[in-house]
Amino acid sequence: MAWVVTPVEDKACPYLWSLTWEGDALAYFQHQWMAEQALDAAVEHIGNPNLYVGTKLSENFQRRVNRIISRTVPCKTCGAKIGSPCKRPSEHATTYENPHEDRRDRMDAYLLSLGD
Numbered sequence: 001m002a003w004v005v006t007p008v009e010d011k012a013c014p015y016l017w018s019l020t021w022e023g024d025a026l027a028y029f030q031h032q033w034m035a036e037q038a039l040d041a042a043v044e045h046i047g048n049p050n051l052y053v054g055t056k057l058s059e060n061f062q063r064r065v066n067r068i069i070s071r072t073v074p075c076k077t078c079g080a081k082i083g084s085p086c087k088r089p090s091e092h093a094t095t096y097e098n099p100h101e102d103r104r105d106r107m108d109a110y111l112l113s114l115g116d
């Protein structure tokens with residue numbers, strides 16, 4: 001049993017890659033690079049989901065994925081540098097370290113620059 005990245009077979013689905021455990025998808029991605037980064041995060045931070053204790057696996061995973069974005073591109077909205085999470089005006093990190101829209105746009109541009 002292991003986390004794997006697999007192509008999505010459904011041509012109507014806008015997401016091209018899925019991160020799965022034994023056929024169950026945890027997340028979908030539009031670029032293979034991002035899916036593989038998320039795979040590393042799942043292996044390192046989640047491990048075997050069947051042995052996971054607690055109820056916040058998806059929240060923790062989302063936080064890890066947001067950190068991939070944070071360590072890849074900076075944010076113009078809040079001024080966060082590469083490697084730092086987006087911050088609210090109060091200087092606290094945003095909920096689940098969710099990146100601001102500017103940072104998501106920059107991440108999309110980064111992924112597009114990688115090509116297929």
Ligand SMILES: [Zn+2]
Pocket residue numbers: 075076077078079080085086087099100103
């Ligand atoms: Zn930000």
